Amino acid sequence: MKNLGQMMKQAQKMQQAMAEMQERLAAAEVTGSAGGGMVSVTLNGKGEMRRVKIDPALVDPKEAEVLEDLIVAAHNDAKAKIEAHVAEEMKKLTGGLDLPPGLTLPF
Secondary structure (H helix, E strand, O other), X not given: OHHXXXXXXXXXXXXXXXXXXXXXXXXXXXXXXXXXOOEEEEEEOOOOEEEEEEOHHHOOHHHHHHHHHHHHHHHHHHHHHHHHHHXXXXXXXXXXXXXXXXXXXXX
16 A cells, blocks of 8 residues: 555656656757748747747748748648657656657647
8 A cells, every 4th residue: 555655656756847847848949940040940848839920021022922832831840840859858757758659748
């Protein structure tokens, strides 16, 4: 029974640590860029877009498709960075234990 009590305490600590990590991640922001920094997209830790910055030199109606492509590329760059940040935070939380493919936390 002693082990069960210890397991419950560990589970509670893990749950608290997970909640704290989720708060930190929600506050984190990562910026991705494309076109040599002419387009940048900032996402929060939940992957929600916060800002888009576009160099005025790119605003040409004849080049709309290029601008659209750069926005997508900048978003994808930011998304990859935030996913790497989340994975690093999870690694800290799980003590370096890698999660099985397809299993992500927080659930």
